[in-house]
Amino acid sequence: MNVIWARSAAILIGLLVLSAGIYLAFGPVPALALACAALFSLLCYYLYQINRLWKVLDAPVYGEIPSALGLWGEVYYRLHRLVKRWRTQVLQVEQQHTRFIQAIQASPNGVLMLDDADQIEWCNDVAEQHFGLNARRDVRQRITHLIRRPEFVHYLTRQRFDEPLVMRDMGEHKHSVIAVQILPYGDNRKLVITQDITKLENTEAMRRDFVANVSHELKTPLTVLTGFLETVRDLPVSEEDRRRYIDLMLVQSVRMQSIVEDLLALARLESDEQAPGNDIVPVQAMVAHLRHDAEALSQGRHQVSAEIDTTVGLRGAETELLSALGNLVSNAVRYTPDGGRITMRLGWEDGHAVFSVADTGLGIAPEHIPRLTERFYRVDRSRSRDTGGTGLGLAIVKHVLSRHHADLRVTSEVGRGSVFRVIFPLERSVRSAGGDGTIAAVPPTGVSTSPQAPDSSRRAA
């Protein structure tokens, strides 16, 4: 027997015993009157408590459960316990819901929920950006009224969602490529997941371009080589012609070798995830060395000079830096007509060590400048090929400099010349104690002291 029955039985038995006592003492009428009065009071009290309970149930306010004595006290106590338990459960569910929403908001992917009529139920910020939606304004709107692109409408209505849909010109600035995947769930509901694949697409396009470029670059020398080999094999050629053909074939082989070596150097730089060392680079000797190389490459056709601030020191990988700066210098020589001036400078700018090469050469039109560090990019293909260029030099420079967290800045004017400046980060710029701050002009020697061919130093990278 539960507490309600027990207490009710106790009250009724108590009333019965009291009435029986009164009956024995005063007769039946007072006993009946007492019993009726007691039962009426009890009824009124119960009605009063039922009314309180009804009010609580009608408009519950947490923490405002009434209290009472006896039986009703038990009822209210249990009601209070029940409300408390439910409230804890509701809070837990609310917390889970908030965490779930936060997790979806933190996702780099867009998430959009559609009901069975393809109306938006909810979407996260990323989906808003991808589709240009406004979660508050557009909720309960049919998605095809908001995203009207035919390919999307077709994808949604075709009901075949095994492959994602790729949508271009999306996002705030219409520059993004978005992969949209619909996942049906529940009663005809749909989850729309969006992913920004712009970088992936660009990388894929770069990969395709790269393969096409490498093939194209190797095709020309190979065609020339094959042509000469067939001529030498099939036709009677004089000794003099044979020698000339072999010389020409050698030029093409060296060219292919340069391309392959540069590609390998680039691949090495790309795959080396370790930061370049922090060793002190003898940068002043390096610039002097580059100057001698430039003179050797120029063979007296240009006026080459170098100004070195003797306090400038650098931290980094010597071979990589020699290769990068060497390419800038060799470019200056190769793209400056005879009689031009090439000036190298090593100095300070706002505490940063800076190396620059200025030439009075062909110059570069502004539209080419942002693309110079792309692989195989050349402003003037024929000229670059004439000078033996593979178009990979500045790509290597970019990699080496980005590994050193250094910046390459190019200013140029067509017909007047270019300046390539390398600005090293503060942590790699060292003020050398030995230097006295004088700007030393390196005397011309006219002879290369480099053990390597002047334009091949970068292959060391």
Ligand SMILES: Nc1ncnc2c1ncn2[C@@H]1O[C@H](COP(=O)(O)OP(=O)(O)OP(=O)(O)O)[C@@H](O)[C@H]1O
């Ligand atoms: N100082 C410069 N003056 C004018 N044009 C330049 C200069 N430096 C680079 N360029 C242009 O930038 C292009 C890319 O240079 P990059 O060093 O990457 O390749 P390259 O010199 O053609 O070949 P490589 O360096 O691989 O032998 C060159 O083909 C040239 O058109």
Ligand SMILES: [Mg+2]
């Ligand atoms: Mg070059």
